Amino acid sequence: MRDLLHRWLRNWRSRSALKKCAAISRLALDDAEAALVDAEKQASAFIETVSAAAEINSQDGTVVEQARQVLKERTTALSLSLQMEISTLRTALARKRNRADYFTVTLFGQTMAGKSTIREAVTGGDGTTIGKGGQRTTRDVREYQWQGLTIVDTPGFGAYEGTEDRELAFSTMDESDVVVFLLSSDGVQKDAFLEMAALNRLRKHVVFVLNVKHDLKKLAKYRRDFVSDPSAWMGDAAIQPHRNRIASLVRVHAPWMAQKVRVVAVHAQAAWMARQPEYKAEASRLLAGSNINQLLHLLEDELHLHGTQRRVDTIIGGTERALTFVSERVSVVSTSFREEAELMEEKHTELKAKLDDFIGRFPERCRTAVQEHFAPLEKGLGKFVEDNLRSSEFDKRWKARVAELKTDAWVKQYADDIAGELAAIVREFWRQVQVDAEFTTEFHGAEATSADPVDWQKMVRRVGIVLGVAATVLALTSNPAGWAVGIASLLTGITSFFVPGKSDAIKKAKEEARTQLAAQIEQNAAEVARSLQDWFTREIEEKTIAPLQSDIVGLTLSIRTLAGAATKLSATICAGRDALLSRHPIPSPDCEPQTLAPTP
Incomplete structure (x- = not known):
């Protein structure tokens, strides 16, 4: 009875948290889409300006015809790029609106690190997908539900057909609220941390999970030793060297996360075996020794305590990144145009004297x-x-x-x-x-x-x-x-x-x-x-x-006109972005949010 009440309470808390997340998600999406519409209007006005500025009325033909043509090509490329970025953001927001009712946790890591085993352990799978990392196809992004969470198991990277797996894995990141970065105890390789740069760009909240690889099915003795004293594999003495290694690699490859590295050690195989009928006699000890509950409680806390903020981070953060990217690129173009105009004026003064x-x-x-x-x-x-x-x-x-x-x-x-x-x-x-x-x-x-x-x-x-x-x-x-x-x-x-x-x-x-x-x-x-x-x-x-x-x-x-128009567009997009952030603040990636995001 006590366990039943506890499960009901957890489910109620999850449903309540999801409702709040859905409400704040829709509010954030409305504001993000409004900011996008405004940016699109400003971009359209800019495109009209640059198209007109690229035209030069010469007196009898022109001896700078090719310069004018190159300027036209350049502004056309800029216009197309703006349209593409805005279209990409619109598509991303549409996907996020389709997921407004979900809180998504993505399992991310190298092939064969144990993502599927952890997912099967959490969701009660039958184990048929375990160990299939080398057989990935483009259809293998799989979603599962647990305690109100949507768990996404992505293809791993770094093995056979790793490039395709990597691209597929990252394609889901923008819609994720929390990323579980899975590492294996049989080889914490620095190559895995090279992927952290992309996670920083996406500003995703990351939880490091160390999957302890000790095959309990190989010999019955291994299983008996584990359930008798799991600390030999899961205790601080065994895990700390791995934590140190992870912290060291984070400092080198992801320094923005160095102050908030959280490493949860689990034995995914033990957690999965605890749910299988043939290991029923040892199930409780396998489950306890696996330490999977620490990870599950942490993920539940992400939904219950930080859910609304994580949802804002996903929706507003993605929009903020896109608008910042466009603004910065336009600003670079503005600076380039301004410098070229100054150069033209300087050289023209010299030419006129000659x-x-x-x-x-x-x-x-x-x-x-x-x-x-x-x-x-x-x-x-x-x-x-x-x-x-x-x-x-x-x-x-x-x-x-x-x-x-x-x-x-x-x-x-x-x-x-x-x-x-x-x-x-x-x-x-x-x-x-x-x-x-x-x-x-x-x-x-x-x-x-x-x-x-x-x-x-x-x-x-x-x-x-x-x-x-x-x-x-x-x-x-x-x-x-x-x-x-x-x-x-x-x-x-x-x-x-x-x-x-x-x-x-x-x-x-x-x-x-x-x-x-x-x-x-x-x-x-x-x-x-x-x-x-x-x-x-x-x-x-x-x-x-x-x-x-x-x-x-x-x-x-014309070049000066383009520079001025680009500067104005960059500033306008920044202003729209800042207004969006003032309504939906996003904490610095270097600190944990101390309060929940406001509910509507």
């Missing part, structure tokens, strides 16, 4: 270059007149001399040289930007890219086409052959006054010819220089440099 110098020096450079081009023609002018003035082939010889200058080719080459200098200046600008900034479409990895942020070669090709067309127009305008013929015709008229024997007249004619030719050369040199200057102003300054600088300013402004 371009201003390039433009300012061109008139004098152009005049000097044209003068140097025509200098050979002017330098030999006196001798040419002396040798050819009275020749009937003066016109032909002058045309040949003018043709030797190859002015058409020189004009095109000079234009190409100017284009090359401009391309080199801009190329160096983008090279420096590339060295210090990472234009990448990756939102999660944020890895450097080996590609130029802007296809400067495309810009160079565009400049070359512009300059090539302009050079052709310039050659037609200056028409050096045309002015050469004009001078020759003029000189033909002069020579008609020349008569043999009149030395003074001949001398005067030569001087006049030299003067007129020199003046004509100077005039045409000035025309070539003026045409080049007009071309430079129109094609280089107005159609190439001005749009380039305008696009760089626009690109920088």
Whole structure:
């Protein structure tokens, strides 16, 4: 009668605790889903902002087309990542709502550590699943009920097909309220503790259970010795070295738990055997020696004393982690955008100074270059007149001399040289930007890219086409052959006054010819220089440099807009998260909750 009353009381306490857990779970879920909806609205507004900011209105095409395209790809990747994270959180909350009436304990550990044996001992199983760790399949996440608790037996990790088992085991963790981390006395391996990092990220409450591996079924003597004196295997002297080993590994691999390590030693096989008919005579001593009741009472206390807080931790904690993750990732992007905008502004200031110098020096450079081009023609002018003035082939010889200058080719080459200098200046600008900034479409990895942020070669090709067309127009305008013929015709008229024997007249004619030719050369040199200057102003300054600088300013402004939008989104998500936590506080993972979570 006494035992029956005790069981009834335990069941009543469990039902009462579950009702409170269910109520606080639904309240927490409502608030978590509201926070998710708000975050989704903010993310949608952000996506609209970044989509608009990634567009640049160029004046006549753009010489930073690829930079704009990469920026679009980057913001698209960011938008997709946000949508994916929000969708993942929505799915997680939906699963948790389906489990609002449950308090879940997950058995977690390496394959063959004894999880199934413990579960069978607790739930009164027939033992058919014991020892099947090496035969796991994706269907082997199993749930069982005991005293109001939902016990989940997950596949182990670390054995054959361990990767699949590990992923399957972790897939249930987010919905768990308490994790029983099972270790085996026949080998407390540090590899098992490498999984603790994931448990820390999930902020799960962990109970360490050491399963003492001493096969009581192998020999009857082993069983008799155990029931006679279980302390030989379960006493402090036998267990303390294992506790020390576990504590040491926790300090190394899970330091956030070092101050609250709880290790419960059990003999899972003895606990299971105590429920089997063939061991009925020794059942009470097997059960007592197994120490399974200490673990069961601890799990009951988790429900009765800490159930509502654990439920809040599971629901709100998961939402808080997801929102924090999104906020931090967006914050990283914001910082990256801001630094890139600052870099662009710094480098653009340097570029503008170089371009201003390039433009300012061109008139004098152009005049000097044209003068140097025509200098050979002017330098030999006196001798040419002396040798050819009275020749009937003066016109032909002058045309040949003018043709030797190859002015058409020189004009095109000079234009190409100017284009090359401009391309080199801009190329160096983008090279420096590339060295210090990472234009990448990756939102999660944020890895450097080996590609130029802007296809400067495309810009160079565009400049070359512009300059090539302009050079052709310039050659037609200056028409050096045309002015050469004009001078020759003029000189033909002069020579008609020349008569043999009149030395003074001949001398005067030569001087006049030299003067007129020199003046004509100077005039045409000035025309070539003026045409080049007009071309430079129109094609280089107005159609190439001005749009380039305008696009760089626009690109920088877009990046700053993105940085501002990302900063605002990160802050808004943080504010929503903090408001959620103010309604449903979550204790630090370093301390135990001292009070129950508030009930609705």
